[in-house]
Amino acid sequence: MKDFDDFIDLVVAEGARLYRDFAWRRTSDPYAVLVSEVMLQQTQTSRVERYFEAWMEKFPVLDALAAASVHDVLEAWQGLGYNRRALALKRAVDEVCEKHGGILPANTQELTALPSIGAATAAGVLSFAHDQFAVYLETNVRAVLLHEFYPAEDGVSDRELKELLSQINERTEAREISAKSWNYALLDYGAHLKKTHPNPSRRSKHHTRQSPYEGSRRQKRARLLEAILASPGQSTENLAELYSYDLDLTKSILTDLAQEGFINKNGKLWTV
Numbered sequence: 001m002k003d004f005d006d007f008i009d010l011v012v013a014e015g016a017r018l019y020r021d022f023a024w025r026r027t028s029d030p031y032a033v034l035v036s037e038v039m040l041q042q043t044q045t046s047r048v049e050r051y052f053e054a055w056m057e058k059f060p061v062l063d064a065l066a067a068a069s070v071h072d073v074l075e076a077w078q079g080l081g082y083n084r085r086a087l088a089l090k091r092a093v094d095e096v097c098e099k100h101g102g103i104l105p106a107n108t109q110e111l112t113a114l115p116s117i118g119a120a121t122a123a124g125v126l127s128f129a130h131d132q133f134a135v136y137l138e139t140n141v142r143a144v145l146l147h148e149f150y151p152a153e154d155g156v157s158d159r160e161l162k163e164l165l166s167q168i169n170e171r172t173e174a175r176e177i178s179a180k181s182w183n184y185a186l187l188d189y190g191a192h193l194k195k196t197h198p199n200p201s202r203r204s205k206h207h208t209r210q211s212p213y214e215g216s217r218r219q220k221r222a223r224l225l226e227a228i229l230a231s232p233g234q235s236t237e238n239l240a241e242l243y244s245y246d247l248d249l250t251k252s253i254l255t256d257l258a259q260e261g262f263i264n265k266n267g268k269l270w271t272v
Helices: 004-017 030-039 043-058 062-067 072-075 083-100 108-112 119-130 137-147 159-176 178-198 217-231 236-243 247-259
Strands: 265-266 267-272
Touching: 004 159, 004 178, 030 043, 030 083, 030 119, 043 072, 062 083, 072 083, 072 217, 083 137, 108 119, 137 159, 137 178, 159 178, 178 247, 217 236, 217 247, 236 247, 247 265
Parallel strands: none
Antiparallel strands: 265 267
8 A cells, every 4th residue: 555655745746736726715714615515516617617606796605595595596506507406505504594503513513414415515614614634535536545545446435435535634634734735635636637547436336427418307307497497487388398398207307396395386387
């Protein structure tokens, strides 16, 4: 296994060389960091850049998002993809206002108790808002660990990577390297590796290839939601005709969207 100090030196050097400047890296506001972490899930930084600042202008503080309507939240998210994330973020800040006085918790247990906030998102908030070491295992970090410690192995589990990262964090912290700068370095080095090598994350036990978006149910969900946001009060039949979708499929998708809290039915008409 690679020596931890050699690994840390490598990542620090590569992180400095490859550093990427983003708006969310210029703040330590826990709410802004949470927004960026949720936006960055399964989404490239180039796309998030176009949305993050606009989002923060519209909902500059946690209370503003909590007070916003679901319609306004989903409308602001349109085009970023994976609309469930917008609802999850809204529900999380609602609970922060209800149970934590509008102040985002600063510990893993309370953060992960919030709706849809997982361990990696919580670790990102702790690292980038509070400069606390936590096991921040996301796709770029995973790529670094697989490339450097498991160059010829397949099926490496996240459990094994988390244990390894915890040990590395202890050594990194002992060397008085900040959690924030350390994780930025891991992210930037990992992004570089994924561009210059066959994606190391493919050797993760948990790697799955995403199905094509074009023509998928996910695309149809997004289109139907977008249509309702743009013009609330449309019938199932009108929505099916709008995109030439099968009527039964349209009913099924709209029912799912309603059950998940995206839309509501008023008589025969769909609204947000």
